[in-house]
Amino acid sequence: xxxxxxxxxxxxxxxxxxxxxxxxxxxxxxxxxxxxxxxxxxxxxxxxxxxxxxxxxxxxxxxxxxxxxxxxxxxxxxxxxxxxxxxxxxxxxxxxxxxxxxxxxxxxxxxxxxxxxxxxxxxxxxxxxxxxxxxxxxxxxxxxxxxxxxxxxxxxxxxxxxxxxxxxxxxxxxxxxxxxxxxxxxxxxx
Amino acid sequence: xxxxxxxxxxxxxxxxxxxxxxxxxxxxxxxxxxxxxxxxxxxxxxxxxxxxxxxxxxxxxxxxxxxxxxxxxxxxxxxxxxxxxxxxxxxxxxxxxxxxxxxxxxxxxxxxxxxxxxxxxxxxxxxxxxxxxxxxxx
Numbered sequence: 290x291x292x293x294x295x296x297x298x299x300x301x302x303x304x305x306x307x308x309x310x311x312x313x314x315x316x317x318x319x320x321x322x323x324x325x326x327x328x329x330x331x332x333x334x335x336x337x338x339x340x341x342x343x344x345x346x347x348x349x350x351x352x353x354x355x356x357x358x359x360x361x362x363x364x365x366x367x368x369x370x371x372x373x374x375x376x377x378x379x380x381x382x383x384x385x386x387x388x389x390x391x392x393x394x395x396x397x398x399x400x401x402x403x404x405x406x407x408x409x410x411x412x413x414x415x416x417x418x419x420x421x422x423x424x425x426x427x428x429x430x431x432x433x434x435x436x437x438x439x440x441x442x443x444x445x446x447x448x449x450x451x452x453x454x455x456x457x458x459x460x461x462x463x464x465x466x467x468x469x470x471x472x473x474x475x476x477x478x479x
Numbered sequence: 480x481x482x483x484x485x486x487x488x489x490x491x492x493x494x495x496x497x498x499x500x501x502x503x504x505x506x507x508x509x510x511x512x513x514x515x516x517x518x519x520x521x522x523x524x525x526x527x528x529x530x531x532x533x534x535x536x537x538x539x540x541x542x543x544x545x546x547x548x549x550x551x552x553x554x555x556x557x558x559x560x561x562x563x564x565x566x567x568x569x570x571x572x573x574x575x576x577x578x579x580x581x582x583x584x585x586x587x588x589x590x591x592x593x594x595x596x597x598x599x600x601x602x603x604x605x606x607x608x609x610x611x612x613x614x615x616x617x
Contacts, residue, residue: 310503317514324517328524335528342535450546452539465532466564468539470546 327460334439334457338465341397341437341455345390345469349451351379352471356387356416359445363454370444374451375400377415379473385413386431390443397437402430449474522602529566533597533608536563540571540595541612549616554591560598568598576613589616 295303356375360368373391378384378401389400403413404426414426441458445451447468454466494502544552552573560570576592577584583592594611 306499306503310506313507313510317510320514321517324521328521331524331528335531339531450543463528463532464564465535466539467535468542470542472546 330459331461331463334459334461334463337437337439338455338457338463341440341443342453342465342467344399344436345374345453346467348378348380348388349376349453349469349471351473352376352388353379353382353473354415355471355474356389357445359447359451361446361448363444363446363452365446370446370454372443372445374445376471385415387416390436392440392443395438395440396435397440397443398433399436400430400433402428404428526601526603526606529599529601530606530608532564533567533599533606534610536567536569537595537597537608537610540569541593541610544571544573544593545612545614549591549614552591552593552614554587555585560596563597566600569595570598571595581613587616590614591616 354377356377357371357373359374360370363370373389375387375389378386378388385403387402387404389398389402391398391400404416404418405412405414406420406424406426408420410427410429416426416428419425439457439459440455441462442454442456444454444456446454450468450470452466452468454464457463457465554573554575556573558569558571560568563569572594574592574594575584575587576582576590578588578590581590581592590613592611592613594609597608598605599608600606
């Protein structure tokens with residue numbers, strides 16, 4: 290029996306078929322990779338949004354006093370909602386420490402601090418207290434750490450019930466909004 | 480036996496064009512099936528994201544109502560469904576409930592239940608998040 294190989298035509302057709310199939314697989318692969326990356330970045334936004342809201346909520350609920358004044362609504366004339374919010378920490382009632390959540394660029398920081406007078410720097414005093422000369426106390430920052438990233442904005446508004454709105458952005462944008470009542474803060478509703 | 484022998488003698492024949500086309504078609508069909516997973520997965524991710532947002536909207540409503548005293552929360556009331564953010568609607572119902580059965584009661588027996596429902600749109604139609612809280616008169 291005579292051994293017969295492929296003809297050139299057969300080879301070309303087979304090659305063309307192979308390239309076509311391989312190209313198709315490559316296209317699917319590339320699409321999947323892009324989708325994976327995009328979804329990963331989107332998941333990152335959601336993750337950071339949840340972290341920001343959950344961490345602030347937990348501590349705001351226990352707050353005993355607000356330091357930062359905030360507008361009643363996000364549309365209050367001439368008073369835009371601030372992107373930083375300071376309050377008296379209620380988790381440790383003895384130590385008089387203050388917490389401040391603030392936005393620096395796209396990063397959300399949680400600052401832990403206390404106030405004291407230069408004459409007695411070890412004694413924590415309330416921020417509203419004045420010394421005998423009428424001077425306010427000085428602030429000492431204990432720590433200031435990043436807790437979330439990819440933030441485009443954070444807004445605080447409301448009264449005793451504070452609405453927190455977090456806008457997150459990288460390629461896409463997500464907005465999370467909720468309201469938290471600071472039960473220990475005296476005010477309307479008591 | 481002759482049949483078997485016949486098959487063996489044919490061993491160099493390779494695939495026919497039909498067989499090849501069928502197999503390629505099958506491959507394409509399977510690849511399309513696999514390809515369907517991606518948009519579906521992305522859709523599920525979006526639903527999870529919307530569900531989280533909806534839960535926060537529901538939480539906001541409960542926090543706002545709970546900030547007031549028991550007596551000033553009006554029972555037998557429905558705050559009708561309204562849009563709170565594009566794509567998100569909210570409805571809240573306050574009822575007296577029976578302390579034993581926890582069923583809706585027509586009179587004040589010292590317990591109220593606040594149920595808030597947030598509606599949002601997903602690829603498979605409208606979905607809801609329902610949060611409910613019971614408050615006592617003390």
